[in-house]
Amino acid sequence: MRISVDAMGGDFAPREIVAGSIQAAEKIQGLEKIYLVGNEAAIQSELNKHKGPIPSCIEIVHCTEVVGMGESPATAIRRKKDSSIARSVELVKDGKADAVFSAGNTGAAVAAATLKLRTLKGVSRPAIATVMPTPEKPFVLLDAGANPDSTPEMIQQYAVMGSIYSREILGVENPSVGLLSIGEEDAKGNETTKKTFRLLQETDINFTGNVESRDLYDGKVSVAVCDGFVGNVVLKTSEAVAKMIGNWLKDMFKQNIFRILGYVFARGVFKEMKTHADPSSYGGAPLLGANGIVIIGHGSSNAFATFNGIRVATEAVDHHVNHLIEDELKRINPET
Amino acid sequence: MRISVDAMGGDFAPREIVAGSIQAAEKIQGLEKIYLVGNEAAIQSELNKHKGPIPSCIEIVHCTEVVGMGESPATAIRRKKDSSIARSVELVKDGKADAVFSAGNTGAAVAAATLKLRTLKGVSRPAIATVMPTPEKPFVLLDAGANPDSTPEMIQQYAVMGSIYSREILGVENPSVGLLSIGEEDAKGNETTKKTFRLLQETDINFTGNVESRDLYDGKVSVAVCDGFVGNVVLKTSEAVAKMIGNWLKDMFKQNIFRILGYVFARGVFKEMKTHADPSSYGGAPLLGANGIVIIGHGSSNAFATFNGIRVATEAVDHHVNHLIEDELKRINPET
Incomplete structure (x- = not known):
């Protein structure tokens, strides 16, 4: 090798x-x-x-x-x-x-x-597959930004590629694949997701239907597929909110002696969280x-x-x- | 009234x-x-x-x-x-x-x-304008989900409406309006954002160019405009990540006596955070x-x-x- x-x-x-x-x-x-x-x-x-x-x-x-x-x-x-x-x-x-x-x-x-x-x-085009940490188990998000304006056919390919990656590299058995959309019902979404939904139904993967971004972090799916513009927005919004909350907590824990004491007692929490959410453990995103x-x-x-x-x-x-x-x-x- | x-x-x-x-x-x-x-x-x-x-x-x-x-x-x-x-x-x-x-x-x-x-x-179509809390000052995000497949012309209208709402209701003077995209450079984004970019340049608002979702929470813009599918994803991803971190912290603070003590000393932090991020203070989203x-x-x-x-x-x-x-x-x- x-x-x-x-x-x-x-x-x-x-x-x-x-x-x-x-x-x-x-x-x-x-x-x-x-x-x-x-x-x-x-x-x-x-x-x-x-x-x-x-x-x-x-x-x-x-x-x-x-x-x-x-x-x-x-x-x-x-x-x-x-x-x-x-x-x-x-x-x-x-x-x-x-x-x-x-x-x-x-x-x-x-x-x-x-x-x-x-x-x-x-x-058609390679896609970036990002492994996203959650409290339970990570999920694979793709495309995370290589292809804005992905077509339904491209997203169908992402589903196949992400499913194989999840199984082979993350060791998930029969990984569930969700189509990122703005409602769980089949007919919810935009023109691209609606067409993609039908293509995914024809595919021999474990397609579990639409998944909303609010459910991504509950371990509902092992793989979430979407257009590259949307995926990049999910990735960067997640990073931004996590960072904002982290900084906010840091500031607030400094504000008085009780809170500083609290931090001293509970600092293991923050260490553990940082380790768990650390993207470096997943070693980067494959360009599938x-x-x-x-x-x-x-x-x-x-x-x-x-x-x-x-x-x-x-x-x-x-x-x-x-x-x-x-x-x-x-x-x-x-x-x- | x-x-x-x-x-x-x-x-x-x-x-x-x-x-x-x-x-x-x-x-x-x-x-x-x-x-x-x-x-x-x-x-x-x-x-x-x-x-x-x-x-x-x-x-x-x-x-x-x-x-x-x-x-x-x-x-x-x-x-x-x-x-x-x-x-x-x-x-x-x-x-x-x-x-x-x-x-x-x-x-x-x-x-x-x-x-x-x-x-x-x-x-063309009414849009949901959501006020999003940040540590500094809130920003208005629209469309937050009324119109998936928004056209560039519609997003131009959102920019005008959001700008007026930010000025009149949130009291922001000459509100800066950013176009949510996946890169700051003018040419970054998808077909819709690229066309919208040009329309916004012709508009008599304080258009500050593309804004990435990672910068939304740093108070970079007062108004962020985007397609309704994308806006809904930003909204729900933000809620999901905040909720996930909150639950995660709660679990971890219960794990041993030191952490419980830490929580007792620092519980003001969590109260303050909850109040600040509480969407109920903003009273809901106008359908502009x-x-x-x-x-x-x-x-x-x-x-x-x-x-x-x-x-x-x-x-x-x-x-x-x-x-x-x-x-x-x-x-x-x-x-x-």
């Missing part, structure tokens, strides 16, 4: 990305190669900080450019031929790596993957449907998130997720 | 609705009439529970039917001619009331208002664009929410919100 890592992508790159890659190399069985793609000097300097020997499977692949977090993805991928994300994806395209991990500019990763790897047979395994990390990925991203990448390869997706989509549309 | 109240609408109707109406009658200046529309015996029984005299402006309007929270709105409004929501709206239509408040089935309220009152000149003032309360409205809903209704009448909307829309599209 060989993983290519965009060492320059993310808010804490290359430091955390390199540290997480070393952890992965040390702990994950069967890793033959981790390519750290980026500026050689910067990466080497991070490797030098590591106490102990550098695992032999780590290899630097030098390149000269980086796509910034704020850059326009399409332009960046067109102009920056030697960027770390473009080069990381190329290693997969050229058969030198089995999967790629990047915590950089999400749009650029999607663009690079779509342009260079193309899509699996039967897939690309003809190659692509795992996209959160921009704020630390070493732990990078480690998990690489772990998830190896699991996706091990479970032949992409073959399973192609097979299943072929059954739905034999002519493609 | 005469307000018609759907006394049977809401999870705690008629009890809380009647109690809130009495409070409103006692406290709000200039109220000549509150019509309590619904089953006379049920309403009278609630009135009888009140200690002290019943304000003379309260009058029961008997009707025989109720639209349940789970009923299909269109069917219910067509079949149940004598429902409390239909009859409440008719009082406005017939000029007997200046505004209506209902905490019942939202879809039924929207359907009744749209069918019976029609829309203001220049308005209907040819009549319609305020829709949350299904869980208690007496305080009902009181505030009636208060907001009187303010909307006082500030001639509907005239201002018609005037402003006429300036944008003189031919309508």
Whole structure:
């Protein structure tokens, strides 16, 4: 197993990305190669900080450019031929790596993957599948932002891909798939969801009907599918509300001595919550449907998130997720 | 000023609705009439529970039917001619009331208002404007669910209506209006937001560009406009995440004696938070664009929410919100 890592992508790159890659190399069985793609000097300097020997499977692949977090993805991928994300994806395209991990500019990763790897047979556009934490068990949300204006046919593909991912990587047996809508009744929603509903009924997955966003966090479904604009709104609204409440609590717990005492006694609560809701445990979102395994990390990925991203990448390869997706989509549309 | 109240609408109707109406009658200046529309015996029984005299402006309007929270709105409004929501709206239509408040089935309220009152000149479809609490100051989100598949022209109307509502009722000077999208750059979003962006630039409001849902809770804009499907998703996701975190905290604070002690010391935090985030302080969401003032309360409205809903209704009448909307829309599209 060989993983290519965009060492320059993310808010804490290359430091955390390199540290997480070393952890992965040390702990994950069967890793033959981790390519750290980026500026050689910067990466080497991070490797030098590591106490102990550098695992032999780590290899630097030098390149000269980086796509910034704020850059326009399409332009960046067109102009920056030697960027770390473009080069990381190329290693997969050229058969030198089995999967790629990047915590950089999400749009650029999607663009690079779509342009260079193309899509699996039967897939119109790759979709970002985000694992969302809840108190009970996580659910998979897709598309989380790759494709605004997704068609019903595309959302049908998301359902198949998300179902397979949930089963193979998260270990959910016969995962329930809900169509994100604004009412539970079959006829509720917009034009896209109404058409998608009928397509999902024809699909050989465990489709459980519409699911409202208010029920997502109650563990009602294992997979929620929707248009990429809508999914991105769910993702960012969730993050925003959680952050707002966190900050609010922090401020309020400082306001007087009783509350500070209360915080001291109960601080385990906040630690536990933070750990549980920490997106880094899930290691990033796979870009499902690309003809190659692509795992996209959160921009704020630390070493732990990078480690998990690489772990998830190896699991996706091990479970032949992409073959399973192609097979299943072929059954739905034999002519493609 | 005469307000018609759907006394049977809401999870705690008629009890809380009647109690809130009495409070409103006692406290709000200039109220000549509150019509309590619904089953006379049920309403009278609630009135009888009140200690002290019943304000003379309260009058029961008997009707025989109720639209349940789970009923299909269109069917219910067509079949149940004598429902409390239909009859409440008719009082406005017939000029007997200046505004209506209902905490019942939202879809039924929207359907009744749209069918019976029609829309203001220049308005394609009425939109639900929800006031969303944040630590700093609330913002207005519309459309929050009346119109899935809103067109760019409709969203332009929402921007004008939301801007006027924010200024007149929430007292925000020159309210900033953001277009909810999935990136801040002008070109980010879906087909609808891209077209809407251009329309909003031509509008004489304080349009500040795209706003991401992650920035909504930082007080970045006073008004956020979007398609009704998307707005409903934002609303329900926000409620779901807040509820999930609340329940999670509650469970975790019970887990050992230290945490219970912590809770005892810090319980003021939770009380304060609950008060601040309590939607009942904002008294419900106006259905902007209907040819009549319609305020829709949350299904869980208690007496305080009902009181505030009636208060907001009187303010909307006082500030001639509907005239201002018609005037402003006429300036944008003189031919309508």
